[in-house]
Amino acid sequence: MTTTPRSPRLLLLTTVLLAVAGLALLGMPHGQEPSAPAPSPATQATTGGASAAAEPPAGKPTAPAAATEPSTPSTPSAVESALPLHGEGAAGDQVVQRNLAAAxxxxxxxxxxxxxxxxxxxxxxxxxxxxGRTQWPTIFGDSGxxxxxxxxxxxxxxxxxxxxxDHSPHTAVVHLVWAGTDRGGTFTDLRITDWHFTRTTTTKGASTWTPQPRT
Incomplete structure (x- = not known):
């Protein structure tokens, strides 16, 4: 198990604060109760938001407590969103492709x-x-x-x-995610379309993938 190394800047700030607190305690007249210093942002970050220590008895100033090891800083999640935001444009296409292939x-x-x-x-x-509809007469026919x-x-x-x-070595499916603007001017992305294919073998032994009409 690895631990996150301490931040040199945070340790330096903590050391300076503790040194100042120690000098203030040493220079205070004997018998005078030291007022509790307000927690600084650096101290709060060092103690990780822990509750303040009990106030020392009057007339008995204590040495400053050792710096608490800083908690592991939170880092942004490395896990990307499964899909980019709608309307993000081509910049999000790589995320869609990567997540689709991983799934x-x-x-x-x-x-x-x-x-x-x-x-x-x-x-x-x-x-x-x-x-290109004429390239696929068996799919689009005259309606193309x-x-x-x-x-x-x-x-x-x-x-x-x-x-x-697609369930067997002789069938396959092409899964596509796409975006487009329809004739009404409405743009939508992350549309999903599947095209199914079957493997056919010619008389010469060559195999080809034949698309199946969409139902």
């Missing part, structure tokens, strides 16, 4: 993860903004050309994305 550890080969992430991002962008996009391309941003197995 759901990687379980796919790196090559598969890269393919799935690229496909998941493209699908989300096509679904939200209409850009007739349904107006719900979000403006300029205000669309993917904040975080991970690809993980």
């Amino acid at each position: 759901w550890p990687a379980d796919l080969p790196a090559a598969d993860e890269r393919v799935l992430l690229a496909a998941g991002r493209a699908l989300l962008r096509a679904d939200a903004t209409g850009v 050309q007739t349904v107006a996009p719900a979000f403006a391309t300029a205000r669309f941003r993917i904040q975080a994305a991970i690809a993980r197995r």
Whole structure:
């Protein structure tokens, strides 16, 4: 178990205060009761807010008490918030990505993860903004050309994305967190969308990840 080292500045202030108190007691006439000095901020920090000692009997000044070891200073919590504040912007995206990856550890080969992430991002962008819908005819069909996009391309941003197995080695899900401004001008972030994929094998033995229509 380690302890926090004492602050040199705090120890120096405590030593000076104790020396002054000792000189005041030595210079006081014999038999006169010393008045209790008001606790200074440094003394309070040193004693950690402990209650004052009992007043010494009249005519018998005592030597100043030894400095109490300062309590361990409180430090800001190292644990980050699970999610940044709404509206924080791109500055909070790294926090979202880091916490998302930590909550759901990687379980796919790196090559598969890269393919799935690229496909998941493209699908989300096509679904939200209409850009690239023709690349996915089995997902959007004819409606990809007739349904107006719900979000403006300029205000669309993917904040975080991970690809993980979905109950078996042959199925996967891309989990995306994103932000965007809808056609009414309302901006919202930390939206969540999942795209599911299945692994298919071609006649030549190559495998590909095929996206599944959203239900």
